[in-house]
Structure formats: structure tokens, C-alpha cells
Amino acid sequence: MRNTFDAVVIGGGLLGSAIGFGLARHGLTTAILDEGDIAYRAARGNFGLVWVQSKGIGAPIYADWTMRSSDLWSEFALELQERTGIDVIHSRPGGIHICLSEAEFEERARKMMTLGGHQKEKFTHEMLDHKAMAEHLPGLGPEVVGGSFSPHDGHVNPLRLMRAMQRAFGDLGGDIRTDSRALKITQDGESFSVQTKGGDISAGRVVLAAGLGNRDLASMVDLDQPVRPVKGQIMVSERVQPFLNIPTTHVRQTGEGTVMIGDSHEEVGFDLSSTPRIARDIADRARRSFPFLNRVRIVRTWAALRVMTPDGLPIYDQSESMPGAFSASCHSGVTLAAVHAMTYAPYVAEGKLGRELAGLSARRFDV
Ligand SMILES: Cc1cc2nc3c(=O)[nH]c(=O)nc-3n(C[C@H](O)[C@H](O)[C@H](O)COP(=O)(O)OP(=O)(O)OC[C@H]3O[C@@H](n4cnc5c(N)ncnc54)[C@H](O)[C@@H]3O)c2cc1C
Structure with missing residues (x-):
């Protein structure tokens, strides 16, 4: 050997x-x-x-590096498919961050302005009110105040x-x-x-x-x-009819039809257990965003550890x-x-x- x-x-x-x-x-x-x-x-x-929106707020080097990767992604996915025959199911329809209160919406608008300031020529986004958001996201719940849309975001089967x-x-x-x-x-x-x-x-x-x-x-x-571990929990539903053709920070529908729900952050060391309290919180946010998820069964949950640096x-x-x-x-x-x-x-x-x-x-x- x-x-x-x-x-x-x-x-x-x-x-x-x-x-x-x-x-x-x-x-x-x-x-x-x-x-x-x-x-x-x-x-x-x-x-x-x-994901590009929210990466590198206050840190232009990271914002640039992320944008560079996002811009390379379609070519990268195509090359992988040509070399291996594996479709990684990458798409870049843009992405949405949903806000469930006026305070969240205002904070989001501030963050997006900062990110736009780092990358004047490149980063584009729109702040959408409930009505404009509902045009992108059918089935949106009445509690959703609005959110941010950026065309640079996408998703893939990891x-x-x-x-x-x-x-x-x-x-x-x-x-x-x-x-x-x-x-x-x-x-x-x-x-x-x-x-x-x-x-x-x-x-x-x-x-x-x-x-x-x-x-x-x-x-x-x-x-x-x-580096230190930061735990994130994810829930996955049974397959449902296509309803979400654009990923959001907390909820995305995969190419296979399942719905992934997540984005929790816990500082609990190397503990990999799934905890009901966090699962309830992330499910609650998903249900308020898309009320029909109340009728959808969760088939799997897991926790994994992010590789987090001090900043x-x-x-x-x-x-x-x-x-x-x-x-x-x-x-x-x-x-x-x-x-x-x-x-x-x-x-x-x-x-x-x-x-x-x-x-x-x-x-x-x-x-
Ligand atoms: C819940 C959750 C959601 C996430 N969502 C996203 C997302 O939507 N988008 C995104 O971009 N990122 C996301 N991430 C982050 C992404 O998954 C990580 O950035 C990425 O997996 C880190 O990859 P890694 O190779 O550094 O680490 P790991 O995936 O942890 O792999 C490290 C590897 O190193 C090996 N190893 C360790 N020590 C040794 C050793 N001494 N010798 C040999 N091998 C060793 C291990 O076997 C392991 O396979 C998420 C992470 C989590 C936890």
C-alpha cells in the first residue's frame, strides 16, 4: 500500500x-x-x-468569501455531476429569512443594510412585508410579519x-x-x-x-x-406535496419532498442528545410560519455539533x-x-x- x-x-x-x-x-x-x-x-x-444573507455581518472578508463560494456553486455542482453522475440537487432560487415580530423585522433590516454596505456592488436583498412574502411562500401563517429575501442563497443535498x-x-x-x-x-x-x-x-x-x-x-x-462545539437540532417530516420552492433559514423542503426544520444553537459541550424543549421551540416557529405543518408527521430528529470559532x-x-x-x-x-x-x-x-x-x-x- x-x-x-x-x-x-x-x-x-x-x-x-x-x-x-x-x-x-x-x-x-x-x-x-x-x-x-x-x-x-x-x-x-x-x-x-x-447561504449568503447573514454570513459576515460586520466582517466583510467573510461576506466576500461566502459570496465567492455561492457564485462558484452552480459550476461546482455541475462538475461533480459530470465527474461522478451524482446530482447533489443544488439550486439557487434565493432564500428567505422569516420574521415573526416587528422587532425581529427591524433587526433583520438593520443586519441586511450592514451586509449590503460591505458589498455595495454585489449583495442584493429586499425586505418584504407579509403580503409580498406570501407571493413567494404560499401557506404562510398570519403571524409572519415579513422577512428578508436575497437572490444569492440556495440549498443542496449535503x-x-x-x-x-x-x-x-x-x-x-x-x-x-x-x-x-x-x-x-x-x-x-x-x-x-x-x-x-x-x-x-x-x-x-x-x-x-x-x-x-x-x-x-x-x-x-x-x-x-x-474551536468549540455548538449543538444544533433538526427535525425531518414525512414527504409532502411540493409547497416551498425557496429555502428559508428555519424550514426548507428537500428535493425528495421531506421538510427540514432547524436552526437551534446550544452551548452544551459534546452532548449529542435531542431534547424535547428545543424540538418544541423549533417546531413552534415552523408551525407559526407555515400552519399546515401542524398536520405533517415528523419522522426523524437528530442533533449535531457545529464547529464554532470564537467570533x-x-x-x-x-x-x-x-x-x-x-x-x-x-x-x-x-x-x-x-x-x-x-x-x-x-x-x-x-x-x-x-x-x-x-x-x-x-x-x-x-x-
Ligand atoms: C445542525 C447543523 C446544521 C448545519 N447547517 C448548515 C447549513 O445549512 N449550511 C452550511 O453551510 N453549514 C451547515 N452546518 C455546518 C457544516 O455541517 C459544518 O461546517 C461542516 O460539516 C464542518 O465540516 P468539517 O469537515 O470541518 O467537520 P466534520 O463534519 O465534523 O468532520 C470532521 C471529520 O474529521 C475527522 N477527525 C477528527 N479528528 C480526527 C483525527 N485526529 N484524525 C483523523 N480524522 C479525524 C472525523 O472523523 C470527522 O469525519 C451545520 C452544522 C450543524 C451541526
Whole structure:
């Protein structure tokens, strides 16, 4: 079995799969090492939004990076389909954030103005009152005051996305090793050695993309990844007739007809249990937005852990003392998959992150 590569990516979730695919696409022999089924995996429990409105409010670099990914997404989805035959069911019909009170509406309007201020030429949105919103969303409840619409948003099937990226990676000669927890990373000259229980892997580049695992791995390459878990719960309904052809922040109808309900945030450490109180809160918001959901059965609920940084912005770094070592952590791995594969990975391949990412280094947290 081959044990020497141009690059090794640690973590086979959404970030690792996107970056691994991007490196292989760039012509690098690449291995992805993944810990396996015991791991905390945001990649398998998320909501599937490719979301621009609300990303980077007060942080223009993140707003730009998100917009860049959203703009690349259609081309990315098409390339995955051409390479693998897998339709990731991406669409970009725009997205809506629903407001259930005047106070929510005013706060939303302020946030959208701020985001528009960061990206004067690019970001567009409309604040819609109840009547205008009902034209987009049939079945809207009377309690809905209005909300924001942005044409840049979309959604995708996140599990198909994972499968497509991993298959495309494999087809390009990439090597995915499961049950391969990275235990130790060392550098000898220009080569890194990653120790796993199945043996050592050597590579000229190493990318930490291990989600919450990055926190412990970072110090091995003289970096810092101060990530913490933030729990989100999701409910999924039985299949219903198509009623929602535009995703909203809390409710979206999938290509298969099920309705996903979510967007809770809890700071409870590594607890992955589903809790009735939170489930009731998110169901309540969904029912008030679309009253007919009262008659729809929930068939599944789960909780998953977001990979959260101290300020909510992604972290991208390269090690100064161990050149060739890179890291990536974020809580928008679906949205950013396109830019991770098509922009971030080529930066890693060429050995230098783009200047636009300088402000997203973890050095911003240094006092
Ligand atoms: C409830 C919820 C809803 C979300 N909704 C959205 C959304 O709508 N849109 C969006 O863009 N994002 C969303 N996200 C965020 C998105 O899912 C994450 O950004 C993304 O999954 C993070 O991917 P990751 O690869 O960094 O981490 P993970 O998916 O957690 O994967 C990390 C991988 O690293 C591996 N690993 C860890 N340590 C090691 C080690 N030492 N050696 C080898 N492997 C290791 C693990 O096995 C794991 O497979 C949501 C997240 C949650 C929890």
C-alpha cells in the first residue's frame, strides 16, 4: 500500500472531502485520513443551506468569501455531476429569512443594510412585508410579519454532496483511509509524517480539516484552532406535496419532498442528545410560519455539533515554523464547499494562502 503522497488531509468531513478533492483535481497525489464512525461529524447532520444573507455581518472578508463560494456553486455542482453522475440537487432560487415580530423585522433590516454596505456592488436583498412574502411562500401563517429575501442563497443535498466529493476524489486517484485517526504529526525537512494505528503516512503538505478534532491537532504543527462545539437540532417530516420552492433559514423542503426544520444553537459541550424543549421551540416557529405543518408527521430528529470559532468566522492558517502545514475550520462547510475545493485547495497546492484570507488567521485572537 502506498504511504507517500504530495498531500495528506486529516478529516474526511465536508471540509476534508472538499479540500482533498480540490488537491487531487489540482494534480496532487492525496490521501484523506478519517477517524471513523465514533467521531463528531457536523458533515452528516446539517441543514444543507448554501447561504449568503447573514454570513459576515460586520466582517466583510467573510461576506466576500461566502459570496465567492455561492457564485462558484452552480459550476461546482455541475462538475461533480459530470465527474461522478451524482446530482447533489443544488439550486439557487434565493432564500428567505422569516420574521415573526416587528422587532425581529427591524433587526433583520438593520443586519441586511450592514451586509449590503460591505458589498455595495454585489449583495442584493429586499425586505418584504407579509403580503409580498406570501407571493413567494404560499401557506404562510398570519403571524409572519415579513422577512428578508436575497437572490444569492440556495440549498443542496449535503449527504449527496459528501458522496460526490469523495467519489470524485477517488476517481482522481485519491486515497481515503477510514478508521485512520491521526495520532501525531512530525516534520523532517520538507516532509511531514502522520502517525496512524495502521502506519505512518508521509506527505509534503498536511491540511488539518478535522472539525472539532482540529483543536488537539493544531499544536502539532505550531498552529492554534480554538474551536468549540455548538449543538444544533433538526427535525425531518414525512414527504409532502411540493409547497416551498425557496429555502428559508428555519424550514426548507428537500428535493425528495421531506421538510427540514432547524436552526437551534446550544452551548452544551459534546452532548449529542435531542431534547424535547428545543424540538418544541423549533417546531413552534415552523408551525407559526407555515400552519399546515401542524398536520405533517415528523419522522426523524437528530442533533449535531457545529464547529464554532470564537467570533463565528472561519479560521484558515498556514504554519510559519512548519511550512507546508495548513488548517481550516468553519461552521459553513456546505456553503463554502465550492470555494474550499476550487480556491482554497489550489492555494495549499501552491504552498501559499491567498492574501484575502490573511484576516481569517487565528492570529486575530492573539491579545
Ligand atoms: C445542525 C447543523 C446544521 C448545519 N447547517 C448548515 C447549513 O445549512 N449550511 C452550511 O453551510 N453549514 C451547515 N452546518 C455546518 C457544516 O455541517 C459544518 O461546517 C461542516 O460539516 C464542518 O465540516 P468539517 O469537515 O470541518 O467537520 P466534520 O463534519 O465534523 O468532520 C470532521 C471529520 O474529521 C475527522 N477527525 C477528527 N479528528 C480526527 C483525527 N485526529 N484524525 C483523523 N480524522 C479525524 C472525523 O472523523 C470527522 O469525519 C451545520 C452544522 C450543524 C451541526
